[in-house]
Amino acid sequence: MTMVRVAIFAALFVFARVLPLAAQDVTLRSHDGDVEISGNLLGFDGEFYRLDTIYGELTVDGSGVACEGPGCPNLENYVARLVFSGAPTIGKVLMPALIEAFAIRGDYDVIRHENSDTEISYALSTRNTGDLIGEFTFRLTNTDEGFADLLANEADIAMTLREARSDELSHAKAAGLGDLTRPGRARVLALDALIPVVAASNPVQGITMAQLAQVLDGRLVNWNALGGPDAPIDLHLWDERTGIGQASVDQLLGPKGLPSTSRIRRHANGAEFEEVVARDPFALGLTTRSEQGDTWELALTGACGFALKATRRAVKTEDYPLTAPLFLYLPARRFPKLAREFLAYLRDPSAQLVIRRAGFVDQAPEEIEINAQGDRFANAIAQAGTEVGLQELQRMVQVLSPLKRLTTTFRFEPGSARLDAQSRSNVEQLARSLELGLYDARRLVFVGFSDGDGAAGPNRDIALRRAETVQRAVARAAETANLDRIAVEVDAFGEAMPMACDDTAWGRQVNRRVEVWVR
Known part of the structure; x- marks a missing residue:
């Protein structure tokens, strides 16, 4: 019986990589004594133990077991610790502002420590008792070093100014970090x-x-x-x-x-x-x-x-082509509760305001009135090719004029059907807004546009398929949203509203997009 239940633990709780502690032998024993697991303690996040055992690496719910051995953590005075490594632009400029705001929101006291020229840390404690509850450390290196520290288990989170490259992705899998391209593994912190x-x-x-x-x-x-x-x-x-x-x-x-x-x-x-x-x-x-x-x-x-x-x-909106998202790369493992709360806070509207005040571009959706987009419609008329007739331009104005454009825009990687990094983040942001009911009783229109390379008819069909692809991706991500409360539509106008010249690859890339309009 015991071996069967241990096997179930292995099947359910095998996680990828963990941040190593000084590995020590411990024994986890269920309260009824039926299950006993021994191994090297790799980590404890305040709720779950992570052990290296003869069954492999296991993650076990601490509420169901008692820990025995010299390596067992202090459950009453647990301190959540998180190590970030990578771009100083993120760790030195943006993160301090976000941690200060998070501490104010959670009613915590926060103290900054200058550990060295390239390392700072923030200690968070409860305001009433002064008990230390968390410590966030930032290694101010560069993007390459951030990925290297993540792969070497020397950091929990990599702060990067570019996406992970193919060799870094393969090394991450080999190191047990999981697939860094999957949802939740890479977060766009700011733009x-x-x-x-x-x-x-x-x-x-x-x-x-x-x-x-x-x-x-x-x-x-x-x-x-x-x-x-x-x-x-x-x-x-x-x-x-x-x-x-x-x-x-x-x-x-x-x-x-x-x-x-x-x-x-x-x-x-x-x-x-x-x-x-x-x-x-x-x-x-x-x-x-x-x-x-x-x-x-x-x-x-x-x-x-x-x-x-x-x-x-x-x-x-990614209308400007050389966007540079700021990324956080996370391994496929569970973080302490305080760390999870901080990561969740980064998506909060108040955090987006902090990001903007720090000099970066936030991701909070904005609605742009039609009368603030006169230059776009003027360009649509000026650049309309022979195949985009007056009737199609009039239809576009008729459909869009009662609506407002969201700054949430979706674009695809060059030569690929995969959304680019910023757009993948936009899928999660828009899905979360739908789950929170922010667009209930409203009309949401996914509008596809294309470049002008080729005939106008097929281009419109391609743009429509892209809009449908984005709409389905958002719907899948909004798992708890009641989409019956929202009037969701899909339309396309092909090459009718270019954002850049079609005579270059980057111009055509900018023009291929899916916009979201609301009423």
């Missing part, structure tokens, strides 16, 4: 954007994506090719070990592309980057919206007349 910047004295006001890529790979080296002075371009990027430096290359030259020019000056952080670029009239650099400082942002332009800057709404 940022990559922007091309120059000194304020530089006369150039815009640059195309193609020109930016040519500067990066060394084919374009003089400002006169951009309408500026006859002077060499001094190219500046973040260090190649940072997530921003890697994302700059990934987004413009592809994941395997490497700048062929040797004329790049690298910078370890945003302060150093901004100081150098702001005073060099011939500098051109790539940084993030949150780290712009005194530099001047160049608009992303196109031959058809579009010009895009990384405004807050353009980033939130």
Whole structure:
């Protein structure tokens, strides 16, 4: 009987990776004495034990067993500990603000400790008794080190400025972290954007994506090719070990592309980057919206007349193409209750306000009135091809004019039917809003758009299928929502409302999207 029940424990509670404690032998015994499990204690989260046993790695509910042995934790004075590692942009700037707000909300006292130049920690204690209940530690390294610490069991959560790469995903599976591409394993904490910047004295006001890529790979080296002075371009990027430096290359030259020019000056952080670029009239650099400082942002332009800057709404809707989400990567295991509460708080509307005040773009949905979108409809008319007739434009205005556009937009990875990282996060955000009843008794319309490559009719059909795909994904994620209370519709207008020029791959990528409109 005992062996059967232990086997059931193994089948039900085998988890992936755990943060190791100093492994010590313990014995867990059920209160009726029928079940006894011995092994090395790997961790305790205040509710569940994690053991390395002859049956494999088991996770056992602490309420049903008693722990015996020198390694057993103190159940009365348990302290939840969580280690974050990775991008300083997240750990040094954003997380402190969020922890302070979380402490105020939970009525906790919080004390900051500067452990070293690259490590800070926050101790949370109850306000009434002063008992220590949690400790969050942040290792301020870089995106690569964040993933490495996660894979080596030296951190619970990786803070990154890019998505995990294929080798990191495979290593994570091998290390028992689970599939980091599954829902819940990667969270978009906030949004940022990559922007091309120059000194304020530089006369150039815009640059195309193609020109930016040519500067990066060394084919374009003089400002006169951009309408500026006859002077060499001094190219500046973040260090190649940072997530921003890697994302700059990934987004413009592809994941395997490497700048062929040797004329790049690298910078370890945003302060150093901004100081150098702001005073060099011939500098051109790539940084993030949150780290712009005194530099001047160049608009992303196109031959058809579009010009895009990384405004807050353009980033939130992904109308601006070089978005840069801030990620938290979590292993497939259970966290202590206090840690779970903090992670849940990060999706709260009050946390989104903290994110915005910290200089980043939040993910709280906003509704944009139709009269605030005149430029989009003007572009739709100006760029309408011969196949997009007046009748279709009138139908689009008739359908959308009573509605408001949500900033929640969905786009797909290049050459793929898979939603991109920001859009996958949007699925979870919108699904949670549906579960909370925020759109009950309202009309929700998923509207598909396409690029202009090909005939208008097939493009509209493709856009409609994309809208249906997104609608189904949101419905599946909203498991507890009563969708009967919402009027959900799907429509598509194909290439009728472009957001960028169709003469480049990035422009076509921006135009392929699913928007959400509400009434």
